[in-house]
Amino acid sequence: MAGRKNPFEDLEQMIERMSRQFEKSMGGMEMGDLGDGGASVDVADHGDEFVVTADLPGYQKSDIDVTLRGDHLQIRAESEQESEETDEDDGQYIRKERRHRAVNRSVTFPEDVDEEGISAQYRNGVLTVTLPKMSAEEGDSHHIDIS
Numbered sequence: 399m400a401g402r403k404n405p406f407e408d409l410e411q412m413i414e415r416m417s418r419q420f421e422k423s424m425g426g427m428e429m430g431d432l433g434d435g436g437a438s439v440d441v442a443d444h445g446d447e448f449v450v451t452a453d454l455p456g457y458q459k460s461d462i463d464v465t466l467r468g469d470h471l472q473i474r475a476e477s478e479q480e481s482e483e484t485d486e487d488d489g490q491y492i493r494k495e496r497r498h499r500a501v502n503r504s505v506t507f508p509e510d511v512d513e514e515g516i517s518a519q520y521r522n523g524v525l526t527v528t529l530p531k532m533s534a535e536e537g538d539s540h541h542i543d544i545s
Contacts, residue, residue: 437473437501448529450505455523457499464518464527469507471527476500 438453454462454475463474479497507529515530 437503439503450527452525454525459520471505473503
């Protein structure tokens with residue numbers, strides 16, 4: 399009966415997927431990285447402004463991109479590292495490792511923010527973005543330039 403499917407193939411595939419997920423959760427990721435590609439984020443409402451604090455250890459300022467689209471703040475960080483160990487005699491690779499890390503996080507605000515007043519700073523692996531809220535007068539009307 400060559401046409402019959404092995405009933406244990408599906409079970410073996412499921413066990414392999416579970417094993418890969420378990421290995422990833424136990425040690426396949428670096429401290430500070432989240433398995434879903436997100437970053438740890440705190441969002442505080444200080445009355446007249448929102449303050450977003452994101453933990454991004456191990457990244458350089460140039461690796462981080464912060465964008466505001468409407469009421470969504472998008473934080474992206476991406477870095478690549480390469481290390482190489484060579485044999486002194488002939489220069490052949492003994493070991494060469496490449497690593498790519500990326501995090502992506504989106505935050506939605508319940509109120510409009512003043513796009514012109516946003517500021518961000520990155521110190522000691524922590525990104526802090528301050529977003530002033532729009533006042534009631536500013537939110538009612540918005541001047542549109544005509545080209």
